[in-house]
Amino acid sequence: MKKKQIAILGSTGSIGTQALQVIEEHPDRYEVYALTANNRVEELIGQARQFRPEAVVIANEQCYPRLKEALADLPIKVYAGADAISQVVESGPIDIVLTAMVGYAGLRPTMNAIRAGKTIALANKETMVVAGELINSLARQYHTPILPVDSEHSAIFQCLEAQNPVEKLILTASGGPFRTFSKQQLAHVTKEQALKHPNWSMGAKITIDSASMMNKGFEVIEAKWLFGVRPEQIEVVVHPQSVIHSMVEFEDGAVKAQLGVPDMRLPIQYAFSFPQRLPSSFGRLDFMQCHELTFEAPDTDRFRNLALAYEALHQGGNMPCIVNAANEVAVAAFLADRLSFLGMSEVIEQTMQRVAFVATPSYEDYVATDAEARRMAEELLATPGQGCLHR
Ligand code: NAD
Numbered sequence: 001m002k003k004k005q006i007a008i009l010g011s012t013g014s015i016g017t018q019a020l021q022v023i024e025e026h027p028d029r030y031e032v033y034a035l036t037a038n039n040r041v042e043e044l045i046g047q048a049r050q051f052r053p054e055a056v057v058i059a060n061e062q063c064y065p066r067l068k069e070a071l072a073d074l075p076i077k078v079y080a081g082a083d084a085i086s087q088v089v090e091s092g093p094i095d096i097v098l099t100a101m102v103g104y105a106g107l108r109p110t111m112n113a114i115r116a117g118k119t120i121a122l123a124n125k126e127t128m129v130v131a132g133e134l135i136n137s138l139a140r141q142y143h144t145p146i147l148p149v150d151s152e153h154s155a156i157f158q159c160l161e162a163q164n165p166v167e168k169l170i171l172t173a174s175g176g177p178f179r180t181f182s183k184q185q186l187a188h189v190t191k192e193q194a195l196k197h198p199n200w201s202m203g204a205k206i207t208i209d210s211a212s213m214m215n216k217g218f219e220v221i222e223a224k225w226l227f228g229v230r231p232e233q234i235e236v237v238v239h240p241q242s243v244i245h246s247m248v249e250f251e252d253g254a255v256k257a258q259l260g261v262p263d264m265r266l267p268i269q270y271a272f273s274f275p276q277r278l279p280s281s282f283g284r285l286d287f288m289q290c291h292e293l294t295f296e297a298p299d300t301d302r303f304r305n306l307a308l309a310y311e312a313l314h315q316g317g318n319m320p321c322i323v324n325a326a327n328e329v330a331v332a333a334f335l336a337d338r339l340s341f342l343g344m345s346e347v348i349e350q351t352m353q354r355v356a357f358v359a360t361p362s363y364e365d366y367v368a369t370d371a372e373a374r375r376m377a378e379e380l381l382a383t384p385g386q387g388c389l390h391r
């Protein structure tokens with residue numbers, strides 16, 4: 001059997017390293033063709049020496065000399081810079097591109113990989129949030145499959161039946177570390193508290209997004225584009241145990257759910273192996289330990305971001321792109337102690353009101369919108385006297 005050649009964008013991150021574990025479990029099926037990272041050059045060197053890809057790329061060009069020197073004894077091509085990441089995905093032998101980098105930076109390489117006909121294993125949800133319509137039209141034009149890695153979307157994908165349309169998609173949400181906090185308490189939470197997710201260990205940005213529920217808002221948008229449903233057909237249910245990863249309701253009222261331990265290696269592996277399932281050594285669900293599965297409605301008053309994401313979804317156009325850019329700025333500011341937890345929603349909402357709306361954006365419009373929304377959000381951060389903006 002010919003081994004599938006995999007490129008991992010963001011191989012040093014949480015998803016990236018788990019993807020390498022999946023590949024290690026199936027050396028007869030998968031081979032690493034390319035690895036890319038942002039800054040963590042020593043980790044990238046270690047991965048390259050172990051997995052012997054054809055190519056490695058580091059986004060930060062200052063790290064290039066170190067990377068080049070450390071791999072000089074191996075026949076590995078070494079590149080640096082964002083353009084190189086966007087180009088490496090087009091390499092002939094690659095079968096699957098796992099987009100495990102974080103944020104808007106994933107958009108351009110994902111578009112290139114789609115144009116080159118590479119199957120996309122989509123972890124980088126921001127790409128779908130920013131430009132879902134454009135990504136879908138490219139994928140149709142180039143007949144490129146996009147397979148979900150996000151656990152909720154993988155769950156839905158595993159529940160779908162080709163012949164039967166869905167009535168509703170039910171996205172489960174853990175509720176994050178602040179599920180039971182009052183608004184008063186939320187006003188004073190710290191980044192250390194926000195970085196402690198109860199059920200999942202993930203990169204810093206998505207962990208903050210999970211605490212603020214922006215992650216769930218993004219997943220609603222991601223679900224619309226991945227599964228072609230209307231916003232009213234997507235429901236969010238808070239399920240603190242994270243055992244049910246999401247559900248599909250069909251037209252006769254039947255509901256299918258996908259359950260499992262919270263372990264991203266399963267959805268990563270399924271995106272690689274689809275339509276097959278492969279054996280795995282990952283943990284198994286023990287029902288005797290699942291004493292209760294509970295469900296509650298999300299509270300968009302305490303978690304404004306979820307409401308803002310729904311609003312962006314309804315408005316469409318470049319509005320989700322604006323929300324994504326403002327959120328990236330707000331999360332970075334929160335992590336740098338420049339902004340309070342609730343201040344993040346303020347910055348996002350005000351940025352949404354100030355950046356020009358474009359109903360049917362082109363790629364160039366998304367690029368301009370992203371830059372303008374970042375500039376606006378930074379300006380709001382720098383404006384004194386913005387109430388709860390500052391701690
Ligand atoms: P992470 O922060 O742990 O890792 C990010 C990776 O991307 C690193 O390898 C980093 O070097 C690289 N990277 C970051 N910025 C970059 C840039 N500008 N250019 C090039 N490379 C860059 O993040 P993560 O938790 O692995 O998440 C990755 C993506 O997967 C995100 O879009 C996230 O929303 C999504 N996702 C993650 C999880 C999870 O369990 N971690 C679950 C679902 C979806």
Ligand code: MG
Nearest residue numbers: 150151152219
């Ligand atoms: Mg998810």
